[in-house]
Amino acid sequence: TAGAFGSIVAASLTNPLDVIRVRYQLANAEKARVGYLQFARGVIKQEGWKIWGKGLRPRLISWIPFVLYGMPAYEQFKTWNRNDL
Numbered sequence: 690t691a692g693a694f695g696s697i698v699a700a701s702l703t704n705p706l707d708v709i710r711v712r713y714q715l716a717n718a719e720k721a722r723v724g725y726l727q728f729a730r731g732v733i734k735q736e737g738w739k740i741w742g743k744g745l746r747p748r749l750i751s752w753i754p755f756v757l758y759g760m761p762a763y764e765q766f767k768t769w770n771r772n773d774l
Contacts, residue, residue, distance in 0.1 A: 692756055692760045693756045696749075696752050696755075696756055697749060700745065700748050700749055700752065701741075701745065704742075704743075704744060704745045704748060705740055705741050705743075707744070708740055708743050708744055709728070709729045709732055709740070712728075712732060713725060713728050713729075716728065
Protein backbone atom coordinates (compact mmCIF):
# COMPACT_ATOMS: atom_id res chain seq x y z
CA THR A 690 0.00 0.00 0.00
CA ALA A 691 2.91 2.35 0.60
CA GLY A 692 4.06 1.79 -2.98
CA ALA A 693 0.61 2.56 -4.32
CA PHE A 694 0.36 5.71 -2.24
CA GLY A 695 3.82 6.79 -3.34
CA SER A 696 2.88 6.24 -6.98
CA ILE A 697 -0.25 8.35 -6.61
CA VAL A 698 1.69 11.18 -4.97
CA ALA A 699 4.46 11.05 -7.58
CA ALA A 700 2.01 10.98 -10.49
CA SER A 701 0.01 13.85 -9.01
CA LEU A 702 3.10 16.01 -8.58
CA THR A 703 4.72 15.31 -11.93
CA ASN A 704 1.62 15.15 -14.14
CA PRO A 705 1.35 18.92 -14.73
CA LEU A 706 4.99 19.00 -15.80
CA ASP A 707 4.36 16.22 -18.31
CA VAL A 708 1.27 17.99 -19.70
CA ILE A 709 3.20 21.23 -20.10
CA ARG A 710 6.21 19.39 -21.60
CA VAL A 711 4.09 17.70 -24.28
CA ARG A 712 2.29 20.93 -25.13
CA TYR A 713 5.61 22.75 -25.27
CA GLN A 714 7.01 20.21 -27.70
CA LEU A 715 3.92 20.38 -29.91
CA ALA A 716 3.72 24.18 -29.86
CA ASN A 717 7.40 24.71 -30.58
CA ALA A 718 7.25 22.35 -33.53
CA GLU A 719 4.97 24.91 -35.22
CA LYS A 720 5.98 28.27 -33.74
CA ALA A 721 9.10 30.19 -32.87
CA ARG A 722 10.85 28.99 -29.74
CA VAL A 723 9.65 30.34 -26.39
CA GLY A 724 11.23 29.68 -23.01
CA TYR A 725 9.81 26.77 -21.03
CA LEU A 726 8.89 28.82 -17.96
CA GLN A 727 7.28 31.53 -20.08
CA PHE A 728 5.30 28.85 -21.91
CA ALA A 729 4.26 27.19 -18.63
CA ARG A 730 3.05 30.50 -17.21
CA GLY A 731 1.02 31.09 -20.36
CA VAL A 732 -0.61 27.67 -20.16
CA ILE A 733 -1.45 28.12 -16.47
CA LYS A 734 -2.78 31.62 -17.14
CA GLN A 735 -4.89 30.39 -20.05
CA GLU A 736 -6.28 27.21 -18.49
CA GLY A 737 -5.89 27.84 -14.79
CA TRP A 738 -4.83 25.29 -12.24
CA LYS A 739 -7.18 22.64 -13.61
CA ILE A 740 -4.20 21.61 -15.73
CA TRP A 741 -3.06 19.83 -12.55
CA GLY A 742 -5.58 17.05 -13.16
CA LYS A 743 -5.52 16.78 -16.95
CA GLY A 744 -4.54 13.27 -17.94
CA LEU A 745 -4.09 12.21 -14.33
CA ARG A 746 -6.81 9.56 -14.35
CA PRO A 747 -5.37 7.58 -17.32
CA ARG A 748 -1.91 7.85 -15.80
CA LEU A 749 -3.09 6.43 -12.49
CA ILE A 750 -5.10 3.71 -14.22
CA SER A 751 -2.02 2.67 -16.17
CA TRP A 752 -0.11 2.25 -12.89
CA ILE A 753 -2.70 -0.10 -11.35
CA PRO A 754 -1.38 -3.29 -13.03
CA PHE A 755 2.19 -2.45 -12.04
CA VAL A 756 1.28 -1.79 -8.42
CA LEU A 757 -0.97 -4.86 -8.20
CA TYR A 758 1.33 -7.32 -9.97
CA GLY A 759 4.72 -5.75 -10.57
CA MET A 760 5.66 -4.81 -7.04
CA PRO A 761 4.64 -8.13 -5.42
CA ALA A 762 6.46 -10.04 -8.18
CA TYR A 763 9.56 -7.92 -7.61
CA GLU A 764 9.45 -8.62 -3.87
CA GLN A 765 9.01 -12.35 -4.52
CA PHE A 766 11.98 -12.46 -6.90
CA LYS A 767 14.02 -10.59 -4.34
CA THR A 768 13.14 -13.22 -1.72
CA TRP A 769 14.00 -16.08 -4.07
CA ASN A 770 17.30 -14.45 -4.98
CA ARG A 771 18.19 -13.88 -1.32
CA ASN A 772 17.51 -17.56 -0.53
CA ASP A 773 19.80 -18.71 -3.39
CA LEU A 774 22.79 -16.91 -1.91
